[in-house]
Amino acid sequence: MSIEVDYRFPPGVDAERQAKVIAVGQTAGTWDARFAHHEEKLRSHLAEVVGGRTDPDGYSLATISFPETNVENDISSLLTMIFGKYSMAGAAKVVAVRLPEHYGSYPKLGITGIRERLAVVDRPLIMAIFKPALGLSAEDHAAILKEVAYAGLDIIKDDEIMGDLEVAPTLKRLEACRQIIDEVKQQTGRTVLYAVNVTGTADKLIEKAHLLVREGANALLLNVLTYGFSVLSALATDEKINVPIFAHPALAGAMCASPDYGIAYSVVLGTLMAHGGADAVLYPAHYGNLPFDPAEEIRIRDSLRSRNVFPVPSAGIHPGVVPKALFDYGQDVILNAGTGIMDHPDSPAAGVKAFFEALERVKQGESFELETLPKSALRRAVEKWGVK
Amino acid sequence: MSIEVDYRFPPGVDAERQAKVIAVGQTAGTWDARFAHHEEKLRSHLAEVVGGRTDPDGYSLATISFPETNVENDISSLLTMIFGKYSMAGAAKVVAVRLPEHYGSYPKLGITGIRERLAVVDRPLIMAIFKPALGLSAEDHAAILKEVAYAGLDIIKDDEIMGDLEVAPTLKRLEACRQIIDEVKQQTGRTVLYAVNVTGTADKLIEKAHLLVREGANALLLNVLTYGFSVLSALATDEKINVPIFAHPALAGAMCASPDYGIAYSVVLGTLMAHGGADAVLYPAHYGNLPFDPAEEIRIRDSLRSRNVFPVPSAGIHPGVVPKALFDYGQDVILNAGTGIMDHPDSPAAGVKAFFEALERVKQGESFELETLPKSALRRAVEKWGVK
Numbered sequence: 004m005s006i007e008v009d010y011r012f013p014p015g016v017d018a019e020r021q022a023k024v025i026a027v028g029q030t031a032g033t034w035d036a037r038f039a040h041h042e043e044k045l046r047s048h049l050a051e052v053v054g055g056r057t058d059p060d061g062y063s064l065a066t067i068s069f070p071e072t073n074v075e076n077d078i079s080s081l082l083t084m085i086f087g088k089y090s091m092a093g094a095a096k097v098v099a100v101r102l103p104e105h106y107g108s109y110p111k112l113g114i115t116g117i118r119e120r121l122a123v124v125d126r127p128l129i130m131a132i133f134k135p136a137l138g139l140s141a142e143d144h145a146a147i148l149k150e151v152a153y154a155g156l157d158i159i160k161d162d163e164i165m166g167d168l169e170v171a172p173t174l175k176r177l178e179a180c181r182q183i184i185d186e187v188k189q190q191t192g193r194t195v196l197y198a199v200n201v202t203g204t205a206d207k208l209i210e211k212a213h214l215l216v217r218e219g220a221n222a223l224l225l226n227v228l229t230y231g232f233s234v235l236s237a238l239a240t241d242e243k244i245n246v247p248i249f250a251h252p253a254l255a256g257a258m259c260a261s262p263d264y265g266i267a268y269s270v271v272l273g274t275l276m277a278h279g280g281a282d283a284v285l286y287p288a289h290y291g292n293l294p295f296d297p298a299e300e301i302r303i304r305d306s307l308r309s310r311n312v313f314p315v316p317s318a319g320i321h322p323g324v325v326p327k328a329l330f331d332y333g334q335d336v337i338l339n340a341g342t343g344i345m346d347h348p349d350s351p352a353a354g355v356k357a358f359f360e361a362l363e364r365v366k367q368g369e370s371f372e373l374e375t376l377p378k379s380a381l382r383r384a385v386e387k388w389g390v391k
Numbered sequence: 392m393s394i395e396v397d398y399r400f401p402p403g404v405d406a407e408r409q410a411k412v413i414a415v416g417q418t419a420g421t422w423d424a425r426f427a428h429h430e431e432k433l434r435s436h437l438a439e440v441v442g443g444r445t446d447p448d449g450y451s452l453a454t455i456s457f458p459e460t461n462v463e464n465d466i467s468s469l470l471t472m473i474f475g476k477y478s479m480a481g482a483a484k485v486v487a488v489r490l491p492e493h494y495g496s497y498p499k500l501g502i503t504g505i506r507e508r509l510a511v512v513d514r515p516l517i518m519a520i521f522k523p524a525l526g527l528s529a530e531d532h533a534a535i536l537k538e539v540a541y542a543g544l545d546i547i548k549d550d551e552i553m554g555d556l557e558v559a560p561t562l563k564r565l566e567a568c569r570q571i572i573d574e575v576k577q578q579t580g581r582t583v584l585y586a587v588n589v590t591g592t593a594d595k596l597i598e599k600a601h602l603l604v605r606e607g608a609n610a611l612l613l614n615v616l617t618y619g620f621s622v623l624s625a626l627a628t629d630e631k632i633n634v635p636i637f638a639h640p641a642l643a644g645a646m647c648a649s650p651d652y653g654i655a656y657s658v659v660l661g662t663l664m665a666h667g668g669a670d671a672v673l674y675p676a677h678y679g680n681l682p683f684d685p686a687e688e689i690r691i692r693d694s695l696r697s698r699n700v701f702p703v704p705s706a707g708i709h710p711g712v713v714p715k716a717l718f719d720y721g722q723d724v725i726l727n728a729g730t731g732i733m734d735h736p737d738s739p740a741a742g743v744k745a746f747f748e749a750l751e752r753v754k755q756g757e758s759f760e761l762e763t764l765p766k767s768a769l770r771r772a773v774e775k776w777g778v779k
Contacts, residue, residue: 011440014646028527030524030552031523031524031525031526031554032523032524032525032550033523034522034523035734038523038526040526041526041531042528044526044558045525045526047441047524047526048525048526065512072556072557072558073552073554073556074554075554075555075556075590075591075594077591079590079592079614079618079619080552080554080590080617082617082641082642083551083552083554083614083641083642083652084424084552086642086644086645087551087552087614087617087639087641087642088551088641089645090641090642090645090646090648091640091643091644091648091675091681091683092644092681092682093648093681093682094648097645130573134420134422135418135419135421135422135426135433136419136423137418137419137420137436137461138426138429138432138433138434138435138436139417139426139429139766143429152449155653162420163471163475163476164417164418164461164472164475166461166462166463166467166468166471167463167537168460168461168463170432170460170461188517202463202467202468203463203465203621204465204467204592204621204622204624204625204628205594205596205597205619205621205622205624205625206597206625206629207625208579208593208621209593209594224466226471226475228470229468229470229475229480229619229620229621230467230619230620231467231593231617231618231619231620231621231622232617232618233591233592233593233596233617233618233619233622234592234593234619234621234622236592236593237592237594237595241594251475252479253470253471253475253476253478254470254471254474254475255478255479255651256474256477256478256479256480256652256653257474257478257485257646257652257654258645258646258653259479260478260479260481260482260652260653261649261651261653263649263651263741264644264645264648264649264652264653265644265645265648265649265652265653266645277406277618287479293479293480293481294480294481295479317425318479346421348422356763
């Protein structure tokens with residue numbers, strides 16, 4: 004089986020020449036007569052240029068097929084091969100990576116497993132983020148969680164910048180929140196997932212993930228790009244980590260935002276996360292006012308779902324976005340709201356209720372026009388944020 | 392102590408506004424009256440805009456000072472804080488990061504430690520790369536090493552894409568090369584370092600690093616950006632890893648090459664590697680025909696040296712570059728040649744000899760004009776590659 008990669012070059016680049024440079028330079032390299040006796044073996048490691056075209060706008064696309072034997076069935080060695088040295092060679096962007104189906108890891112739980120743990124099968128899941136991001140005590144976290152959990156929230160996560168700080172130790176936060184989760188379970192029968200941010204140097208991070216799971220963490224959050232795909236894969240293939248891993252896209256823009264350099268969002272947050280073993284992946288949605296291409300978002304969604312990974316569009320998500328998000332995503336989506344829940348004019352609990360009202364209203368085919376809305380949490384949200 | 396970051400924005404961006412967005416959005420975020428009782432604590436986590444200017448070309452620079460208490464004294468949490476979410480917000484490039492001196496890790500060996508192990512104090516070190524990159528057997532590696540090691544080479548490294556493959560297991564390669572290293576030591580008294588590429592998911596990679604060191608590896612090579620800074624830090628702070636770590640820049644271009652997005656090469660390959668615990672860092676030099684800014688190269692050199700980390704300029708290094716490289720770097724540099732040694736017209740051993748001839752010629756103040764060169768390995772190299 005082979006690995007196919009599409010590289011896009013801006014106008015003025017000799018794409019045909021560059022494609023050959025990649026096919027040789029990112030694999031075996033060149034060799035001379037001294038290695039003639041190894042000719043066959045060396046050739047078996049070379050990549051091949053299998054396609055190319057130049058579009059009317061002057062951009063060119065080259066497709067290169069790499070032997071799977073050159074890599075280690077993981078994302079890190081894949082990245083080294085397809086764009087390691089070549090990323091430094093000039094303007095070029097990796098816009099698609101097609102991997103063999105078996106390549107890398109599968110999620111341990113994914114869409115079906117997360118739904119089972121929550122016992123919610125027939126609607127999108129609603130997710131919130133602790134806010135403010137820094138400066139709260141473990142007790143503050145527990146108080147916030149209590150409010151939103153009883154209002155019906157499915158999942159909450161740490162802010163990605165909330166690490167294991169002296170002033171806010173991760174384990175304390177988990178212990179305080181775990182009590183609320185147990186209490187909610189006892190009183191309502193409902194499970195609420197709390198994705199705890201797991202951080203540290205790779206060795207300590209893995210140890211801490213074990214500790215957190217032992218201490219009752221029922222989900223983990225990982226900043227995959229600042230810690231490394233090798234850490235995601237380590238957690239994903241670790242039998243002791245029997246909870247879903249939520250992958251956060253922090254730093255993705257450094258690699259993906261430039262039009263002519265780096266790697267497409269759909270590759271990093273779609274293909275690579277899906278084959279890296281994440282159970283759910285957060286990524287920028289086009290609902291806010293940030294510069295995201297809806298076509299890239301659709302590609303991410305489809306790459307993730309093709310491996311049973313939960314898509315978690317984020318940014319600009321508030322109750323008034325629900326009709327549009329359901330149109331774009333259907334049921335298999337986690338709607339992740341930060342301010343869209345925590346900054347509801349009445350309370351975070353009202354923010355959660357507004358989402359469930361919105362889901363129900365879409366289900367009943369009812370309008371979101373302000374004048375048709377009853378006096379409710381949803382109406383208050385729509386007054387503040389409008390409807391998408 | 393605080394962490395200062397310079398962000399550069401292209402013309403048309405309201406830099407003043409964006410700087411405020413970063414200072415708040417990448418730290419505590421906003422809060423409302425409910426958290427008034429935490430005001431002081433929340434404020435202590437906020438970053439501050441401490442400088443800004445717009446240059447005549449329309450580019451703006453904003454300097455933001457982040458509290459050190461927000462992060463975990465490592466590179467991964469630092470990246471999440473300074474550019475996690477914001478990297479996805481539009482055109483902006485991190486062009487400088489100023490860390491407190493004690494932040495992160497120091498190299499275990501660095502310039503002084505590597506020189507001690509090699510017992511070479513007064514000249515640049517000469518380094519080669521196994522070539523072809525894939526397709527050789529462990530015995531082939533040993534045969535190549537034998538040739539260059541007896542010719543006087545100081546260090547050799549795996550190609551960064553040479554992983555732990557079924558057709559070429561890392562341990563076999565080490566075992567075969569280790570015999571040569573022992574033999575050279577016995578017969579000449581000289582130590583030759585072999586930086587073995589250490590790969591795998593983070594847990595396995597760390598285990599493998601332990602195994603390789605136990606089996607006699609005297610240096611490691613790590614693709615820091617494809618495996619993660621958290622893996623570099625894990626190895627750098629691991630007492631069992633008592634050998635130098637050579638950091639490879641594979642994938643750096645995906646983050647650094649765009650003029651208006653991502654993070655500057657000097658930050659990723661200079662500042663972050665130097666505080667991440669690498670002993671020696673490879674990075675693109677401006678000697679070849681690749682698009683690297685000599686000013687960035689100088690910044691990388693100085694960041695690394697300021698923490699006793701060996702700079703390893705790579706790309707376009709051949710014997711004819713030695714006078715220019717010595718002018719730019721002086722003695723504390725590792726000259727890393729791929730084809731510049733392995734593709735010498737006579738042999739890889741002649742490639743190594745040509746480098747030492749070149750060093751001696753510079754020392755004696757002798758010319759590199761072709762007609763002044765004796766019939767020698769250096770002359771053959773200069774005939775092929777010229778003089779920089």
